Amino acid sequence: MNIFDQKSEERPAEAGRTLLRTPFEPAAASARVRQLAAAEDASNRGPHARAVARLAAALNAGGPQRASRPPGASSGIVQRVLTGDQQAVFNELDAEPAGENAALFARAQALRADLSEAKGNDETDRKAVGALIAKFTRGGGKKKVATAPVTKEPKAWEWTGERQAAAALLGTARESVMASAAPSLVTGVGKQEIPADPRDPNAVETSVPVVHHQPDPRAAGLGLWAGLVQGLETTKTPANTLHMLHFPNLLGGEIQVPLSQHASASESGAPDYFVHDARAPLVMHSTMGLMQGGAPPSAQASAAASSGETFDVSYKAFLAKLGHVKSVLKVGDPQLAEWMLMIVMSPSIAPAVIRDEAPEIDAAQLQTLFELVTTWMVAEPVRHASSMLSGVMELELIEQGGRTFEQALVGTDVSSPTHPMSHIGSESQGRDAEQAEDIVRGKSGEMLQPFNQVTGKQMAELTQSFGSDAPAELAELVRFYTTEVQQTLGD
Numbered sequence: 280m281n282i283f284d285q286k287s288e289e290r291p292a293e294a295g296r297t298l299l300r301t302p303f304e305p306a307a308a309s310a311r312v313r314q315l316a317a318a319e320d321a322s323n324r325g326p327h328a329r330a331v332a333r334l335a336a337a338l339n340a341g342g343p344q345r346a347s348r349p350p351g352a353s354s355g356i357v358q359r360v361l362t363g364d365q366q367a368v369f370n371e372l373d374a375e376p377a378g379e380n381a382a383l384f385a386r387a388q389a390l391r392a393d394l395s396e397a398k399g400n401d402e403t404d405r406k407a408v409g410a411l412i413a414k415f416t417r418g419g420g421k422k423k424v425a426t427a428p429v430t431k432e433p434k435a436w437e438w439t440g441e442r443q444a445a446a447a448l449l450g451t452a453r454e455s456v457m458a459s460a461a462p463s464l465v466t467g468v469g470k471q472e473i474p475a476d477p478r479d480p481n482a483v484e485t486s487v488p489v490v491h492h493q494p495d496p497r498a499a500g501l502g503l504w505a506g507l508v509q510g511l512e513t514t515k516t517p518a519n520t521l522h523m524l525h526f527p528n529l530l531g532g533e534i535q536v537p538l539s540q541h542a543s544a545s546e547s548g549a550p551d552y553f554v555h556d557a558r559a560p561l562v563m564h565s566t567m568g569l570m571q572g573g574a575p576p577s578a579q580a581s582a583a584a585s586s587g588e589t590f591d592v593s594y595k596a597f598l599a600k601l602g603h604v605k606s607v608l609k610v611g612d613p614q615l616a617e618w619m620l621m622i623v624m625s626p627s628i629a630p631a632v633i634r635d636e637a638p639e640i641d642a643a644q645l646q647t648l649f650e651l652v653t654t655w656m657v658a659e660p661v662r663h664a665s666s667m668l669s670g671v672m673e674l675e676l677i678e679q680g681g682r683t684f685e686q687a688l689v690g691t692d693v694s695s696p697t698h699p700m701s702h703i704g705s706e707s708q709g710r711d712a713e714q715a716e717d718i719v720r721g722k723s724g725e726m727l728q729p730f731n732q733v734t735g736k737q738m739a740e741l742t743q744s745f746g747s748d749a750p751a752e753l754a755e756l757v758r759f760y761t762t763e764v765q766q767t768l769g770d
Contacts, residue, residue: 588603
């Protein structure tokens with residue numbers, strides 16, 4: 280069966296999805312929101328307290344939700360929105376091994392009987408619990424199937440039907456996201472003197488254009504990030520332009536993420552962008568253009584470097600930086616991913632919520648989270664727009680414990696591929712992959728380039744995230760991070 284076929288049966292769009300690992304506790308959430316509101320009222324920013332509470336509610340208190348499958352669930356059953364007691368019973372039964380068991384069979388039947396449309400459950404809820412009932416019958420609910428014929432492994436470059444279906448699915452999702460784009464704002468233009476790269480004897484100090492961008496303050500979710508992507512693409516600036524993305528926040532300040540513009544190595548006239556560490560200086564190289572200049576000459580930089588942190592810019596460097604953040608804050612990958620999903624939803628509200636949950640986080644650590652989010656939500660999507668969805672899927676998998684940042688950024692083995700745009704050559708492959716998404720849907724008359732790693736890794740990502748429900752689940756992910764998040768957190 281082609282799991283990427285968009286004709287697959289879709290689940291109801293209104294099904295809820297919880298992003299967090301812990302269940303909603305009304306009393307605790309209410310106390311937390313009151314605490315946030317009191318803190319903001321004390322600084323004469325009462326309206327901001329309500330905005331902070333909205334993001335807290337969206338992530339912790341049953342705000343916008345969509346259905347999810349916990350990675351590694353023993354039966355592969357999709358969990359739906361159940362009551363706390365029902366969910367506890369479901370989790371306990373789902374963890375039991377399959378096989379004939381009269382006591383567990385009776386408990387599963389009782390849970391099934393407790394579900395009804397009147398209690399907010401739909402047919403998929405009942406089917407999920409019905410699968411549990413089958414699990415405890417003779418044979419563990421497994422059906423005997425005929426041995427499938429041996430299929431020939433496709434060539435690495437070959438566009439099979441399944442691969443074309445996956446590209447079409449990604450292309451349709453990408454168009455939906457870009458259609459939600461809220462145009463970003465150009466808030467200023469100017470010039471900046473960039474010193475010569477001391478490592479290059481032919482380099483000279485150069486004055487470069489600087490363009491300042493800000494997302495639409497009324498936008499939230501993927502529409503906000505799609506607007507920034509479109510804003511960069513339509514600015515029509517030359518190579519070696521410095522773009523500064525400004526993210527004002529409810530704490531009264533803003534986070535700035537610098538991007539340098541370069542000519543695409545694979546597509547004539549197309550721009551390419553690199554995110555830089557905001558703490559480190561930029562230099563001008565005679566052939567490479569704007570480049571990271573290494574660690575800044577400051578006491579803070581020396582202290583950071585001595586503790587193992589890096590000022591380089593690469594996926595390997597991001598892994599080291601996140602390791603430093605985890606070590607200082609004493610948190611794990613899931614917590615960092617959860618905060619980064621908050622930034623995806625609302626970069627203006629997220630810093631206040633993150634500081635509430637981790638008061639010891641400093642500006643540099645928060646900056647690191649913004650720089651990786653911007654890499655996945657802006658710089659990579661300029662090369663391949665559907666990779667914006669890859670960034671969200673990676674963060675969700677990490678937040679749910681199904682992946683690690685090490686796997687996503689630098690990889691650990693071939694069975695767990697990295698982010699689709701993390702390998703050498705992904706810039707040109709990403710542009711080919713986006714073109715393929717249009718060709719297989721009949722929206723372009725160009726010739727298909729050979730199938731490549733980018734679409735291949737996106738297919739693996741879809742399978743790990745959604746299994747055979749990829750078409751319905753990806754559509755639901757798009758709806759959630761565009762429509763639902765915008766309605767809850769935007770204006």
